[in-house]
Amino acid sequence: MHKMMNLLIIRENICAFFQKWERLLLPLLRFCYTLILVSSMHVLFGYQSTLYQMPVIIGVSAICAFLPGGFIYMLVAAISCVDVASFSLEAAALLLAGYLLTYFMYLCLAPGKDWIILVTMVLLMRLPGIVPFLVAILVGPAGIVPAVCGIVLFYYSVHCKELYSLLTSVTDTGDVSSISYLLTAMGKDKEMLLFIIVFIVVIMVTYLLYQSSISHSWMIAICVGMVTMILGLLAGSMLLEDTLGFDVIFLGSVLSGMIAIVVQFFKGVVDYSRIEIVQFEDDDYYYYVKAIPKINVAKKDINVKKINARHKNRSKE
Amino acid sequence: MVNEERVKLMTRCAIYEKTYGKTELPMAGYFKRDYVKFNILKTMLCAVISYGLCALIYIMADYENLFMELNQLHFKGLLLRFAVGAVLFLAVYYGIARVLYSYRFDKAKRHVTEYYRNLKQLKSLYKGEGDISPKTFEEGGDAQNDEFIDY
Numbered sequence: 001m002h003k004m005m006n007l008l009i010i011r012e013n014i015c016a017f018f019q020k021w022e023r024l025l026l027p028l029l030r031f032c033y034t035l036i037l038v039s040s041m042h043v044l045f046g047y048q049s050t051l052y053q054m055p056v057i058i059g060v061s062a063i064c065a066f067l068p069g070g071f072i073y074m075l076v077a078a079i080s081c082v083d084v085a086s087f088s089l090e091a092a093a094l095l096l097a098g099y100l101l102t103y104f105m106y107l108c109l110a111p112g113k114d115w116i117i118l119v120t121m122v123l124l125m126r127l128p129g130i131v132p133f134l135v136a137i138l139v140g141p142a143g144i145v146p147a148v149c150g151i152v153l154f155y156y157s158v159h160c161k162e163l164y165s166l167l168t169s170v171t172d173t174g175d176v177s178s179i180s181y182l183l184t185a186m187g188k189d190k191e192m193l194l195f196i197i198v199f200i201v202v203i204m205v206t207y208l209l210y211q212s213s214i215s216h217s218w219m220i221a222i223c224v225g226m227v228t229m230i231l232g233l234l235a236g237s238m239l240l241e242d243t244l245g246f247d248v249i250f251l252g253s254v255l256s257g258m259i260a261i262v263v264q265f266f267k268g269v270v271d272y273s274r275i276e277i278v279q280f281e282d283d284d285y286y287y288y289v290k291a292i293p294k295i296n297v298a299k300k301d302i303n304v305k306k307i308n309a310r311h312k313n314r315s316k317e
Numbered sequence: 318m319v320n321e322e323r324v325k326l327m328t329r330c331a332i333y334e335k336t337y338g339k340t341e342l343p344m345a346g347y348f349k350r351d352y353v354k355f356n357i358l359k360t361m362l363c364a365v366i367s368y369g370l371c372a373l374i375y376i377m378a379d380y381e382n383l384f385m386e387l388n389q390l391h392f393k394g395l396l397l398r399f400a401v402g403a404v405l406f407l408a409v410y411y412g413i414a415r416v417l418y419s420y421r422f423d424k425a426k427r428h429v430t431e432y433y434r435n436l437k438q439l440k441s442l443y444k445g446e447g448d449i450s451p452k453t454f455e456e457g458g459d460a461q462n463d464e465f466i467d468y
């Protein structure tokens with residue numbers, strides 16, 4: 001109980017820190033977010049090294065720090081398309097069509113969810129299991145479609161690499177149609193299908209339990225989601241005869257669950273720490289108001305008792 | 318003398334205008350059916366573009382078979398396939414857009430009603446103090462049933 005209280009106080013301190021430095025922190029976070037995204041594009045695609053030179057990445061991230069999220073999506077899409085175009089125009093056209101389809105089919109209906117696509121693409125490289133938990137906790141079922149789009153785009157990048165090695169290794173590439181190759185490879189990709197199905201199930205299970213009124217619902221939701229993911233990936237990899245490693249299934253799922261608990265703990269930080277600075281006027285005054293949301297947990301009372309024995313003794317004397 | 322209650326209400330209204338109000342207050346200018354229809358139209362346009370892109374990808378991926386069908390003069394079957402696909406695709410999008418925008422309008426209506434309630438309260442506070450000027454409430458409105466009535 002005491003440890004929990006300490007954790008809550010740490011969270012509130014972070015909240016207070018956010019409140020104090022919000023104007024500086026938000027662009028800084030957006031800068032880091034773009035930096036990670038563009039660097040990840042280098043790992044996912046990375047056929048044209050001039051696009052990913054440090055000054056370019058830093059410049060692009062600095063610009064994006066002051067632009068809305070939609071621009072970041074467009075910028076990442078443009079970078080990856082230009083990158084892929086350096087070895088196959090057809091593959092780049094297909095990738096562009098993919099980004100445009102995502103935009104017209106989903107982002108027009110639900111603007112502001114483009115980050116899920118990009119984050120899913122990045123996280124699938126290292127820790128795929130965290131994606132369904134993040135989506136379930138932060139967005140809900142509305143995040144399923146962008147998460148699926150992210151998975152498809154990630155596996156597109158994987159098959160692009162295969163196509164690249166095929167095109168560079170074979171001297172006579174006249175018969176190789178990039179689009180047919182990529183579409184066939186994507187259609188036959190069992191691992192992609194497995195991840196899509198398991199992620200949808202885990203998102204739904206976690207979200208439904210997370211929303212329920214039972215006590216400790218979020219903890220139960222994450223644990224059940226973790227077990228569902230392990231069972232789903234195990235069953236899927238056995239059924240599809242796909243070789244997913246032990247580390248991906250067990251360690252990945254457990255680590256993802258643990259990170260999800262941390263994310264859940266800090267979920268409110270950004271929301272609660274938002275300061276609103278508003279200005280308005282009436283007939284008599286101009287008002288410049290800074291509205292700061294109330295923080296729920298009171299900070300620890302520290303009583304410092306100063307006992308100056310010598311001084312007391314002297315005064316007695 | 319600054320009235321604390323008035324400042325609280327004004328701040329609440331200003332925060333709403335700055336955040337959700339940006340997207341929700343323009344909705345107040347529509348009847349529900351007009352808002353939903355207008356957005357369905359926009360969504361249909363996006364759906365047509367999406368279908369076009371899907372068709373383009375399909376043609377590029379399977380152009381050999383498609384050209385063979387064209388050579389055998391199977392125009393009708395080909396067109397029928399594309400037409401049925403388009404109708405199904407657009408019908409699904411129509412349904413989604415209808416439900417989604419109705420829901421969004423209803424949600425926005427609740428927020429806007431709350432906003433106008435705050436404005437009314439603010440107005441009564443000004444009236445109570447007797448320092449209301451005719452210019453102060455040139456803007457604002459009220460929500461009644463399906464309509465938002467501007468002051």
